[in-house]
Amino acid sequence: MTDPRELYQQVILEHNKKPRNFGTLEACTHHAEGHNPLCGDELSLTLVVENGLVQDIKFQGSGCAIDVASASLMTGAVKGKPVAEAEAMAEQFRGMVRGELVPGAQTPLLGKLTLFSGVKDLPSRVKCAVLPWATLHAALKGEAEASTE
């Protein structure tokens, strides 16, 4: 069993304290709400997608440090990327935190996001890390809501 403390690395703590891309894009093309009924994490994601690229993305909401840091790092990672690549990243992220993919070798698109790989040892927190990505997936698919129920 991993010590939960190991997950709370400086990058996560810092992004929790000062989340990037926090807010709402008024003129968004895509939008979805995410919620984690078990924890009460709430996330609202707004995107501007143009010419197949995620031109801009912001999130708003409240949640635990894992959720907020995941959302903050995700928005930074997908901004400017083609939609197909953002979707592929979501796939890799999900696989990594569920322990199905080896961080790094099998998640080439994730870069520094592999720092969330330790979540796989805290099953109760996997949903917190995945919520932003599930909400991104819903928004890109044109669905209004994502839930990690």
Place this chain on the structure above:
Amino acid sequence: MNTALQPLDLTAIRKDFALLSRVFHGKPVVYLDSAVSGQMPRPVIERMARYEREEHTNVHRGVSTLSQEATDFYEAAREKVRKFIGAGSIKEIVWTRGTTEAINLVAQTYGRVHVKVGDEILLSAMEHHANIVPWQMLAQEKGATIRVIPMTDDGELILESLDELITERTKIVGVVHVSNVLGTVNPVKAIIAKAHAKGVPVLVDGAQAVPHLKVDVVDLDADFYAFSGHKLSGPTGIGVLYGKLAHLEAMPPWHGGGNMIRSVSWEKTTYMAAPGKFEAGTPPIAAAIGLGAAIDYLSGLGLERIATYEHELLQYATERLAGIPGLRILGTARDKASVISFVVEGIHPHDLGSLLDGEGVVVRAGHHCAQPVMTRFHVPATTRASFAYFNTRDEVDVLISAVIKAIELFK
């Protein structure tokens, strides 16, 4: 010397709980989550194991020695429950799967008969979902309305509001005896008296009360009193509905099947008298016997001694937690049981829960199945420590150090 004043033998008691010698993340387990589920002491587990090993069969079946013996143990457990809560007759003790099922039983039998369109069901602002959702389902079906007894910022129900809230349309009042989030011990006797003055019956959710204080349903004059075995150092899957005999006799049966009938023919089926008519199918026999053993165990320790000791732990933990800067305790009622919910500025309860887990400290982080309480206090969730008779002041100290360590990390 008054036995109530003799301290509990913690060293001996703690030997009855194997969990307490386990290690999580290299740290001894500190179990501060008895409000989620109480740990079962060794004699309870052994009693259940003996039943399954040597005495297992079905109850109320046939003439075999084995079946008669099982029936006797099972019914003896019912008598232990009766005595434990001060009920007048074992006919008033209905076995259920737990508190939730007990409340659903009342909603679906008593409720369906008495609640009609335009009627009101009065609940308190600090109910667990178990005493909200069954009534909402009934209200929706019948076109009735749920009304709510408000509470103060300290987590005390505002009793003055009852005069206005209990109307001629109120068909039942549901109130929690001890709040699972705030720890508040509600003055249910006074609430019941007020409701009865207007002819309205009261159901009390006693899930968190029975482990901490001596309950006397006759003294309270409760119409219905529900609780679970697993909060009471017993197993899961067994619970109790106490109901006044006059109510139980008048109520229709709920689940149909074997065990609850007197005779069945294609033309007409007749039902057992209470409590039998509410107990369809094969019950969780070992669990019922286990609950009886749990009551024996607690009675052996002495409920007054348990209450006194837990109150000391509560006071000590409250003082220490209140001394941590940035920590806020939710629920500061004058009369509390040993449950403390708190939030720490800048740390989400789930992060705190995970970090405490890393120190071996088991607490609950979440909405505690009481989302309206979270909304009332404008928090998404809380961290909750709950104390039982086997906990120690040292364990409170471990909790405090772990909270401080988490705060340091998040600074």
